[in-house]
Amino acid sequence: MVAHKPYYRLNVPSAGNLHPIEIYVQIRNMTGLLSGIYHLEPLTQELVLISEIGAAGIEPYLGVEHRFNGVIVMMSLVPFRSSWKYGLRAWRYLYLDLGHQIGALAASVHYFGHYLTKMFTNDTDGLNRIMGMGEDERIVAVYGVGESSVRLAKRLVAPLIQVEPTDYTSRIPLLVSNIKTIPLYCEIPITTHGNDFVAINHSRRSARSFSADSMSDTAIVELMGLKAPPSLEIVTLLLQVHTMHSGVYRKGQCTILGDFIPEVIHLLLDQRFITGATMVVLMYGEAFDAHSHIDAGIYAQDLYLLCEHLGVGCSGIGAFYDNEAIRWSNNPLHYAVAIGGRS
Numbered sequence: 001m002v003a004h005k006p007y008y009r010l011n012v013p014s015a016g017n018l019h020p021i022e023i024y025v026q027i028r029n030m031t032g033l034l035s036g037i038y039h040l041e042p043l044t045q046e047l048v049l050i051s052e053i054g055a056a057g058i059e060p061y062l063g064v065e066h067r068f069n070g071v072i073v074m075m076s077l078v079p080f081r082s083s084w085k086y087g088l089r090a091w092r093y094l095y096l097d098l099g100h101q102i103g104a105l106a107a108s109v110h111y112f113g114h115y116l117t118k119m120f121t122n123d124t125d126g127l128n129r130i131m132g133m134g135e136d137e138r139i140v141a142v143y144g145v146g147e148s149s150v151r152l153a154k155r156l157v158a159p160l161i162q163v164e165p166t167d168y169t170s171r172i173p174l175l176v177s178n179i180k181t182i183p184l185y186c187e188i189p190i191t192t193h194g195n196d197f198v199a200i201n202h203s204r205r206s207a208r209s210f211s212a213d214s215m216s217d218t219a220i221v222e223l224m225g226l227k228a229p230p231s232l233e234i235v236t237l238l239l240q241v242h243t244m245h246s247g248v249y250r251k252g253q254c255t256i257l258g259d260f261i262p263e264v265i266h267l268l269l270d271q272r273f274i275t276g277a278t279m280v281v282l283m284y285g286e287a288f289d290a291h292s293h294i295d296a297g298i299y300a301q302d303l304y305l306l307c308e309h310l311g312v313g314c315s316g317i318g319a320f321y322d323n324e325a326i327r328w329s330n331n332p333l334h335y336a337v338a339i340g341g342r343s
């Protein structure tokens with residue numbers, strides 16, 4: 001309980017704790033489960049059956065001719081959940097949040113010894129229509145976990161019933177129309193995780209304060225070694241160190257020595273709790289598009305998992321002054337993660 005209300009531990013962080021992602025799954029030919037399309041209810045941890053499936057399924061809407069045995073995971077965005085608070089800036093948070101969720105899925109699938117299969121269509125409108133999505137929700141990423149069978153799949157003929165994504169709504173037309181133009185994200189993330197993945201996936205929380213000077217240099221080096229996707233330029237600011245030097249780091253090397261605590265706190269909208277952080281990871285992207293924001297979210301989710309594994313705290317930081325960020329790169333800043341000892 002937090003402030004007399006139930007607090008749900010979810011597997012991913014979310015800007016403003018608004019959680020604008022929904023997950024639908026098609027399950028086919030799995031022991032103990034009725035083949036069908038389900039909606040995942042995170043609060044009750046239930047799969048709610050929307051429609052049973054037989055020969056017809058979602059496969060033909062994803063360019064897959066044969067029935068896919070296993071699970072097809074579809075992630076959707078509900079823009080209003082974020083835009084009522086953040087306006088157009090919600091666009092960034094929707095895709096960063098999505099990246100976190102894709103990262104969590106990839107790590108989980110990998111941990112359980114399976115792999116993700118790319119699923120894509122150029123007819124994203126058709127996929128959304130048949131899945132029953134209305135104006136307030138859009139499927140934006142799809143992955144398979146399983147394998148194609150030899151049996152042909154037929155097309156579902158009627159749209160599914162709609163799962164209402166919000167009780168109230170108000171649309172920002174520019175935001176809604178832009179999201180409709182963006183192709184499905186279908187990159188397979190390279191993820192790392194330890195044997196403690198299940199516990200970590202459950203226990204992770206965003207740090208709300210840091211204990212200054214309590215994070216080891218070994219943990220810093222390990223975090224700086226995490227491989228980033230090619231679309232991102234990673235700049236790490238080391239703020240508090242023991243045997244290392246504080247300053248600006250790129251690819252593990254210190255490129256500018258110095259104490260940048262005041263500058264970095266200001267950059268991140270003067271969020272005071274960051275003062276105790278040991279390091280701040282800045283993720284810049286060459287392009288300023290949805291896909292590079294998703295990449296940043298995926299990378300940040302990996303940082304979250306590694307931090308939890310190492311016993312240190314971290315928090316995604318999406319609130320920053322865009323213009324101040326050019327001090328450390330010519331590219332636009334997408335996202336930051338503050339990391340430090342747990343308090």
Ligand SMILES: Cc1cc2nc3c(=O)[nH]c(=O)nc-3n(C[C@H](O)[C@H](O)[C@H](O)COP(=O)(O)O)c2cc1C
Nearest residue numbers: 013014015016017093096097205206316317318319
């Ligand atoms: C894209 C994104 C941006 C965020 N920006 C901030 C931020 O600027 N400041 C902050 O204190 N927390 C930020 N957070 C952390 C959220 O506040 C936190 O995830 C949320 O309150 C849920 O808490 P939990 O992560 O412990 O489950 C951000 C998280 C995400 C995913």
